Amino acid sequence: MKNVVVIGAGIAGLATAIRLQCAGYQVQVYEANASPGGKLSELQIGRYRFDAGPSLFTMPQYIEELFAISGKPIYEYFSYKRKEIVCEYFFDDLTRFTAFGNLEAYCKEAEKAFGIAPATLKKYFANSQMKFDRTRSLFLENSLHKLTTYLNKETLQALASLSSLSLFSTLHTFNTAKLNNQYLVQLFDRYATYNGSSPFQTPAIMSMIPHLEQHFGTYVPKGGMISITNSLYQLALDVGVQFNFNTKVSQISIANKVADGIVVDERKIPADIVVSNMDIMPTYRYLMPSQKAPEKILSQERSSSAIIFYWGIRHSFEQLNLHNIFFSKDYQAEFASIFSSQTVADDITVYVNISSKDELADAPEGCENWFVMVNAPANVGQDWDEIIQRTRKNILSKLSKQLQTNLEDFIECEAILDPRSIEAKTQSAQGALYGSASNNRYAAFLRHPNFSRKIKNLYFCGGSVHPGGGIPLCLLSAKITAALITKASV
Numbered sequence: 001m002k003n004v005v006v007i008g009a010g011i012a013g014l015a016t017a018i019r020l021q022c023a024g025y026q027v028q029v030y031e032a033n034a035s036p037g038g039k040l041s042e043l044q045i046g047r048y049r050f051d052a053g054p055s056l057f058t059m060p061q062y063i064e065e066l067f068a069i070s071g072k073p074i075y076e077y078f079s080y081k082r083k084e085i086v087c088e089y090f091f092d093d094l095t096r097f098t099a100f101g102n103l104e105a106y107c108k109e110a111e112k113a114f115g116i117a118p119a120t121l122k123k124y125f126a127n128s129q130m131k132f133d134r135t136r137s138l139f140l141e142n143s144l145h146k147l148t149t150y151l152n153k154e155t156l157q158a159l160a161s162l163s164s165l166s167l168f169s170t171l172h173t174f175n176t177a178k179l180n181n182q183y184l185v186q187l188f189d190r191y192a193t194y195n196g197s198s199p200f201q202t203p204a205i206m207s208m209i210p211h212l213e214q215h216f217g218t219y220v221p222k223g224g225m226i227s228i229t230n231s232l233y234q235l236a237l238d239v240g241v242q243f244n245f246n247t248k249v250s251q252i253s254i255a256n257k258v259a260d261g262i263v264v265d266e267r268k269i270p271a272d273i274v275v276s277n278m279d280i281m282p283t284y285r286y287l288m289p290s291q292k293a294p295e296k297i298l299s300q301e302r303s304s305s306a307i308i309f310y311w312g313i314r315h316s317f318e319q320l321n322l323h324n325i326f327f328s329k330d331y332q333a334e335f336a337s338i339f340s341s342q343t344v345a346d347d348i349t350v351y352v353n354i355s356s357k358d359e360l361a362d363a364p365e366g367c368e369n370w371f372v373m374v375n376a377p378a379n380v381g382q383d384w385d386e387i388i389q390r391t392r393k394n395i396l397s398k399l400s401k402q403l404q405t406n407l408e409d410f411i412e413c414e415a416i417l418d419p420r421s422i423e424a425k426t427q428s429a430q431g432a433l434y435g436s437a438s439n440n441r442y443a444a445f446l447r448h449p450n451f452s453r454k455i456k457n458l459y460f461c462g463g464s465v466h467p468g469g470g471i472p473l474c475l476l477s478a479k480i481t482a483a484l485i486t487k488a489s490v
């Protein structure tokens with residue numbers, strides 16, 4: 001039996017470990033932290049529990065798949081339900097919009113709020129679906145860096161329809177042309193942030209993302225987002241994966257251009273195959289500094305990071321949903337701040353996520369656990385303490401105006417996460433949430449492959465490599481990586 005070492009127990013590391021163990025390998029995971037999950041973790045402050053990172057759960061089929069291949073019944077580990085309301089939107093001029101999960105209800109509500117004809121929105125979503133259907137095989141489900149990918153029928157169809165994929169205009173230009181409504185353009189532009197990019201730079205092919213949300217749905221896992229991590233960790237244990245926590249890998253051992261193990265505490269641990277779930281930048285810089293790094297790939301602009309305030313709120317706000325977005329007035333300036341000036345604008349879009357009322361353990365009765373996030377630039381040594389204080393003040397004033405209250409009076413406890421602490425906690429270079437940004441049309445091709453071209457038996461999974469960041473894509477990276485390994489072993 002071949003043995004595999006996985007460096008990191010992030011969501012992609014867990015999924016890769018499960019897939020390979022089920023395929024007949026013996027897998028050992030080495031994780032620097034005391035627990036699994038990486039960015040998908042939780043924190044407890046006094047009487048409040050918070051999901052620390054992701055809050056939006058889409059494409060549950062990729063989780064279902066892991067249980068299916070393991071032959072374990074998912075209901076014993078993990079359950080989730082579809083949300084009827086995807087998000088509550090608050091615009092700066094106090095316009096509000098409830099985004100329903102059901103397309104008919106969504107279009108009806110948009111007609112009421114913005115006067116847009118349902119047919120216009122349905123046409124937008126149909127175009128979004130066409131882009132997804134034509135590109136999923138090439139950009140999401142296979143290695144972009146293997147010839148075989150280009151020889152399958154779906155890829156050839158995608159290549160033949162390149163002109164319909166809007167690769168040559170930006171998401172903002174596309175949305176303006178198709179929607180011609182300032183509120184909806186802002187709303188549909190926000191999907192660029194799903195991979196940490198700017199709508200004014202990212203190509204319009206990203207307009208496929210609304211289809212994923214609207215068609216496949218958005219979900220709430222029972223027990224919170226942390227139950228994704230916990231259930232996959234338990235599944236990994238049950239299929240026989242072995243874990244080593246509080247164990248930071250310091251080197252990938254390479255002999256004659258073949259990865260043959262890792263080094264932990266100056267001790268070599270031999271392996272037939274090494275998979276790094278660590279961000280690709282520190283994987284090269286710290287774990288194999290003597291190897292020639294792919295500088296063009298590593299020099300890509302980083303995706304955005306975030307500042308998050310975790311607030312225990314001594315009140316229950318009836319007008320809020322589980323996911324709420326308070327838009328800024330001038331979001332072009334907001335994105336220019338993040339990607340050009342490397343700071344956070346005073347007027348900024350604020351995301352407020354709250355646990356479902358079913359999660360009784362997450363907040364005391366009559367209280368709410370608020371996850372309050374703004375997008376922020378990757379860390380280049382800014383004065384974060386100043387930015388955090390200023391941003392906190394701006395958020396409080398923005399939300400207090402919208403909710404017609406003095407929000408600060410209700411904050412019972414607080415913790416803060418910023419690009420520095422995201423990097424310290426997960427080793428993600430500069431605290432970027434999604435590896436590199438997709439701020440140019442070649443971005444997909446400039447993500448690192450899931451394998452090393454120069455070193456045999458070395459593979460990569462996770463948000464900083466192909467196909468990209470976010471839970472669904474990380475789970476797909478695990479699928480692609482595991483398939484490459486099993487194919488190479490045949």
Ligand code: FAD
Nearest residue numbers: 008010011012032038039053054055056249462463470471
């Ligand atoms: P990571 O989570 O980056 O974990 C890597 C692991 O490797 C860590 O546990 C780390 O400790 C370990 N490691 C690193 N180096 C070493 C070493 N040398 N030795 C041993 N272990 C090591 N995604 C969504 O889909 N929806 C959202 O709503 C969403 N919102 C987000 C909000 C925030 C605040 C954050 C931070 C992220 C968000 N994301 C969201 C992105 C999503 O969380 C990530 O894309 C995904 O979790 C990354 O998983 P990963 O497998 O790449 O590993």
